[in-house]
Each structure stands twice: as C-alpha cells, then as structure tokens.
Amino acid sequence: MESLDTVLAAHRAYLLGWNIGAAGGPDLPTYRSEVPHATLNGVLRVAGRTPPDALFEARQRLRGVPRVWWVGPDSDAGTADGLVALGASEVARLPIMTMAIGKAADVPAPPGLHIAETADLASFVPAYARVSGIPAEGVAATIEREKAFTGDGTVVRLVGRVDDGRVAGTAVAWLSHGLVTLYFVGTQPEQRRRGIGAAMTGAALNLARERGVRTAALTSSPVGEPVYRRLGFQPVGEFRVLTF
Known part of the structure; x- marks a missing residue:
C-alpha cells in the first residue's frame, strides 16, 4: 500500500490539474478553475505558514470565486482551528480512504447498465454536475476546464x-503517483438504489488493476463511507473542509 503522503500528493496533483491561476509553492498550493463551484477552487494545504498569513495570500489568489480549504494530515497541526478563529x-469532515485493489470484491453491473470509458464531455459533465452541485450556469466552464485539464497523471x-x-x-479515475484516486463517482437521482455507484467504483478499480496499479484512494462523503467500507x-x- 502506498503511504498517506503519496495519497495526499495524488489528490493535490488532481486538483492542480484544474488550475488556471497562480498555484503557489508547496507551503500554500492553491488551484483556481473559475468554475462557480467551491470544491473546484481552493487551498490544498498550509505548511510553515501562520493561518493569518496563509489567509491573506490565499484571498488574493482566489478572490471572486467560491472556494474551500482542504485541511488534512499534510497541513500544519492547528491550521483548521486557527482558520476557524479567523x-x-x-x-464537512471527509474521511480519506484507501484499499489494496487486489483485495477488492467483484462488483457486477446491475442489469441494463453498460460501463465504458468516454470522451463525450457534453453528456458526462452535466451528469456529474447534477449530482455534485455544480450549477447549470457553471457546466459550460466545467466542460472547458475538463478539455484543458493538465496534470501529473492520467484522467480516465x-x-x-x-x-x-x-x-x-459517472466516475473519474485519476492515475497518478502509482495509485488510482476516484472522483465524481455519482448516480443520477432517478437511478439510485440499484448498485450503480458500487458498479462504477468497481469498474474504476478493474481499470486500474489492468494497468498495474495496486492501491486505490478516495475522499468520501459521510453518507458514502459505509458503501465504500463494504x-x-x-x-x-x-x-x-473549511470555507470563509
């Protein structure tokens, strides 16, 4: 299993792939997509910076877009509480989860579901936008950023x-730093409770296994955590996850 530091580095690499702004250095990396959705703009960690100093600089870089602060194990101790004080x-509190792909159980697709790789962003992006809360007026910008995505890894x-x-x-498999990290795993509301989310996750794991990847990672919502544990x-x- 890859280390937690590697998992966090892969997460940073994916979100930096959305960036069209000033990314900054490893002490205060930020990403700015211009998509009007908070999780697609934000601060990835704070290392060796006081919360007031980090807040001042991040506000300059991210002014005008909704954004979040990801405060995880790669940020200095006390960062979250320091930002709350400001x-x-x-x-949210989101668990970072991993698994050895070789131990994954087979997850068959429910009847009538056909899973495949896609380059059809015109249908793919509106589907995950609907589930993840990206507003309708932000879909076009999201498609453009997906087209221009560039990062230290491969998006499938x-x-x-x-x-x-x-x-x-939908599901996005991010192959980077020797592991696969999953994003935008979602099911359309009218199709829920059929095992589609589990099947999409299983398909992403199978794809990674075929490419020689041994470890999978994701950041789960509290609602999704029991599903991923199973x-x-x-x-x-x-x-x-913090916001101002």
Whole structure:
C-alpha cells in the first residue's frame, strides 16, 4: 500500500490539474478553475505558514470565486482551528480512504447498465454536475476546464449508461503517483438504489488493476463511507473542509 503522503500528493496533483491561476509553492498550493463551484477552487494545504498569513495570500489568489480549504494530515497541526478563529466555517469532515485493489470484491453491473470509458464531455459533465452541485450556469466552464485539464497523471472518465443511452452513473479515475484516486463517482437521482455507484467504483478499480496499479484512494462523503467500507476501503486520515 502506498503511504498517506503519496495519497495526499495524488489528490493535490488532481486538483492542480484544474488550475488556471497562480498555484503557489508547496507551503500554500492553491488551484483556481473559475468554475462557480467551491470544491473546484481552493487551498490544498498550509505548511510553515501562520493561518493569518496563509489567509491573506490565499484571498488574493482566489478572490471572486467560491472556494474551500482542504485541511488534512499534510497541513500544519492547528491550521483548521486557527482558520476557524479567523472566521472560517467547517462545512464537512471527509474521511480519506484507501484499499489494496487486489483485495477488492467483484462488483457486477446491475442489469441494463453498460460501463465504458468516454470522451463525450457534453453528456458526462452535466451528469456529474447534477449530482455534485455544480450549477447549470457553471457546466459550460466545467466542460472547458475538463478539455484543458493538465496534470501529473492520467484522467480516465467512465460513464454508465442504461439501455436507452441515458447516463446513469459517472466516475473519474485519476492515475497518478502509482495509485488510482476516484472522483465524481455519482448516480443520477432517478437511478439510485440499484448498485450503480458500487458498479462504477468497481469498474474504476478493474481499470486500474489492468494497468498495474495496486492501491486505490478516495475522499468520501459521510453518507458514502459505509458503501465504500463494504467495498473494502478503510479510512487512513481525514480532511476538515473549511470555507470563509
């Protein structure tokens, strides 16, 4: 299993792939996509910077876009509490989860679901935007940023379609730093409770296994954590997600 430091580095590399602003250095890396969705703009860690100093500089770089602060094990101890003292609100505590892909159970696709790689951003992005909360007016910008995505790794987009061609589920497999990290795993509301999310996750794990990857990682919502535990993922850390 890759170390937690490697998992965190892969996470930073993915979000920096969205960046079109000043990324800064390893002490205060930020990413700015211009998409009006907080998790697609933000601060990735604070290392060796006081919270007031970090806040001042981050505000200059991220002015005008909704954003979040990812405060995890790669940030200095006390960073989250220091930011809260400056007025930040904690919006979530998200478990960082990993698993050895070789121990993953087989997850068959439910009847009528067909999972494949896709380059059709015009249907893929609106589907995950609907689930993840990206507003309709931000979809076009998200598509453009997906087209221009560049990062230290490889993005593979997986789509699950039902028999009539409609998108039912999505997943992004990010292959970087020797592991696969999963993003935008989601199911359209009218298709839920059919095991589609688990099937999309299983397809991403199979793809990574075929490419010789041994470890999978993701950051789960509290609601999704039990599902990922059943698939074999275990928590190895936590992000406190803050906003101002």
